Amino acid sequence: MLLPLSAVIITVNQEKKIAKTIEALKTLTDDIVVVDSGSKDATRTVAAALGARVFERPWPGYSEQKNFGNDQAKYDWILSVDDDEVVSDELAKSIRAAFASEPKTDAFNLPFRTVFAGKLIRFGGWNPEAHIRIFNKKNIHWNTDAVHEGLTIRPEHSVQKLSGYVYHYTVDTLEQFAQKTDRYSTLFAEKGIKAGKKANFIKIYLSPAFRFLVEYVVKLGFLDGYYGWFIAKENARYTYLKYKKLGEG
Structure with a gap:
């Protein structure tokens, strides 16, 4: 139908x-x-x-x-x-x-x-x-x-x-995902800069660590083996890059 x-x-x-x-x-x-x-x-x-x-x-x-x-x-x-x-x-x-x-x-x-x-x-x-x-x-x-x-x-x-x-x-290779991390973090930062936003120490350095902990441990990402670790690590890197590119206030 x-x-x-x-x-x-x-x-x-x-x-x-x-x-x-x-x-x-x-x-x-x-x-x-x-x-x-x-x-x-x-x-x-x-x-x-x-x-x-x-x-x-x-x-x-x-x-x-x-x-x-x-x-x-x-x-x-x-x-x-x-x-x-x-x-x-x-x-x-x-x-x-x-x-x-x-x-x-x-x-x-x-x-x-x-x-x-x-x-x-x-x-x-x-x-x-x-x-x-x-x-x-x-x-x-x-x-x-x-x-x-x-x-x-x-x-x-x-x-x-x-x-x-x-x-x-989604991506066919780990390299493709890393490239997406770089691209999307830049888009996030460009949007924030246009809006006059800045990041602080907590956002740049603590938020990535917290995201990795939540995704890999709390949400059991480790059960997906190496890929679970890589995804949690790369999502944490995205969090770091988007705030680092945004710049500290």
Whole structure:
């Protein structure tokens, strides 16, 4: 059963993963919108061959790109996924049940699991993880945050949690994750500097240590072995870098 629901994906250079993302979505909807920001590989070709409506657009930022995709969608209800995320069969079943009749809620919260360099991560700071990814574009849209885009959920909006998972097939190598740490910490600092913010000693030096302790020990990241240690260490390094780049007041 296909639903009155449009899937919107923003893409760049993801020819190896985008097919799996789209194939899972095709079991739910006949409207898959891909907004590509200048891929140098075959991402757009693969997406179009699988039936997606593909738009090429220069990169303006996460929120603006996603909102553009929503504007192209045929339906008011949007399922927003990234180009390295796959809806599980269990989640697809839960979505179908939620749309068996007109939804009485404003948005749906979807549980996530991360596959990191080929390993399913079960513990640590990324678990449990859930994000609101299904919403009605008439009432909700993406904000303008340059670093971590979010939806304009208001207190009066009702949100229902579904069962199953979106599997996030994140970086393929540890080096890629370290590069993301450097990139996102710079984006955070640039945003803070524009807002006139500064960091202090606690933020720069104690917050990273606290984050590592929580993710690796309290949230049992050590049970994921070497990968659990690496993720906790790298998330702590991100915390250090973003405040160090922001600068002490």
